[in-house]
Amino acid sequence: MTTGLVLSLDAMGGDHAPQSVVDGAALFLKGRRRHVRLLFHGDEALLAPLVARHPGLSAVSEIRHTDSEVDMSAKPSEAVRRSRGSSMWNAVHAIKDGEAQVAVSAGNTGALMAISKVILRMKPGVHRPAIAASWPAPSGYSTVLDVGANVDCTPAMLVEFAVLGEAFHRALRGVERPTVGLLNVGQEELKGSQVIRDADALVRAAGLDMAYRGFIEGDDISAGTTHVVVTDGFTGNVALKTAEGTARLVANWMRSAMTGSLLAKAGAALLSLGALKELRARMDPRNVNGGVFLGLNGVVVKSHGGTDAQGFATSLRIALEMADSAFLSEIETNLARLAAIQDNPDAGAGEPQKESA
């Protein structure tokens, strides 16, 4: 695209919107040479003065006025019925209209998912979209999905998540053959819930030509044992927030350790000249803020509702990477492979695929 990429933003979604959205966008643009344009959807009277504060941002932005927004506590079904014309609706619709390549919102997660499904529709072969999160690991990032879209999952849905997540990781991280694991409470096949065991059997039977590693456990996520971690939205959401909480607790401990005594302060000062800053950046959840919706005909990124400008800027960086990547075509290739196996079981491992839904 010669005119550069266009990001469509729900400027009114999130606890600190629209300030965090506009300031986040300005932060995101800083030092970026590539031409990117931004569409802000929301209350123009509020947005115009905020955008005007940042001349660089102003030059590449357009405000699309609406005075309707989706309530943070609205039920998804309600949101779909009542949200036509809201900032969230319009932000997603801009993708369908071909005006933008990716939409970003820090608003109500359930509503954003429901609206995205209605407007963009799911890719053929996908029962329910999933949210994928990037998770810090010793070398680079792991991908964890689902982290909140689907509280109850069938084995067939978990197989789809594996297919979606593998394509996502290859597109975003450039790993040719990402390894995939299924989150469980034990590595032995006899452990875990029936759904997980059935999903494991289903992946193996499907013969997906995927580097599937079987069951992994909670401590494997941060260890980076596999590139892609597949789980239901309840477990994934709890795991993600638990990790964030643990990192926050440890950061607080570090802070108090480094301000406890004069000696400690001197030590911390020396460290700050070196690697401490990087360590803090690595531990900051704002630097991995952004869940990507997988399985839709388009790219939608969900920022944490409570994030600030820095966290929102990270979501925009992820959105840009996604829009730039071969993500949608990778997903299509994987889904076509899954469909081929389902239509013609002999194409896979030779075992007929049973769907237990």
Added chain:
Amino acid sequence: MTTGLVLSLDAMGGDHAPQSVVDGAALFLKGRRRHVRLLFHGDEALLAPLVARHPGLSAVSEIRHTDSEVDMSAKPSEAVRRSRGSSMWNAVHAIKDGEAQVAVSAGNTGALMAISKVILRMKPGVHRPAIAASWPAPSGYSTVLDVGANVDCTPAMLVEFAVLGEAFHRALRGVERPTVGLLNVGQEELKGSQVIRDADALVRAAGLDMAYRGFIEGDDISAGTTHVVVTDGFTGNVALKTAEGTARLVANWMRSAMTGSLLAKAGAALLSLGALKELRARMDPRNVNGGVFLGLNGVVVKSHGGTDAQGFATSLRIALEMADSAFLSEIETNLARLAAIQDNPDAGAGEPQKESA
């Protein structure tokens, strides 16, 4: 008890047993003035020379020989049928026989739970026992249960976990009125699975005279928002291991931050004189190693299977605290209260029963 407490140990359970068990016991005894006796169950030919290396331990220990042990990968049902006379079986049986007050094992979790249920029996009113873990929080520790005994939970089981966990926390941590939360993916009542929502309604309807705080999220665990965190065994186990993995990753980052450059090394050296040691100790999962089985007629502590001597020593410390506490009577009081409410629903709400049905 004038002769002091007796701890009964499965000397053969765990990846590094019996070495880690014996060395852990020696570490546990170091500097302890209180009189404690230890029963080691396992292969005498292996155990005798290991125990003999520690004169202090030798003086208070007794080896009970058996050459049978429970396989780490045995199914629970199998373990119960085949494990009579094994080191794990005998360790738990010593409680029933009145020889010991608490049993500790680092062996197969499912087998230990099944054996404990068969030998000690559940307390009246408990459907399934739970495993409670202590979790570091800004001030002291939170209690999280279940962390692995029950993969699938009904709402009624989650209510029992709340009752068990509240009594456990009061007994072990000395908090008069511990707060209790139910782990979910969102604080709004409309979020989460049906089981969790039903459990929430059940706790509220029961009128338990408990400081129940409703739904909490994964990041609340380390924030210490509530004293007791109630969840099913699948989610609890994943959360616990995810937190351990996160702490390990951060510890590795810290290590590399502090050895990266000469300046960083100097800074770290200064810090080591101060609070860094304490920080490292706080982040070491070995220092919170020990899950306590709740709901049985007796106290059984499960150590992590992969732990070393230091981690096993922590489990023994937890076991001693439990044996010393009013834990079993606290649980009985709470269960009696639950039973009274179940028999007479009006008793819970504090209103006199005016009409007989």
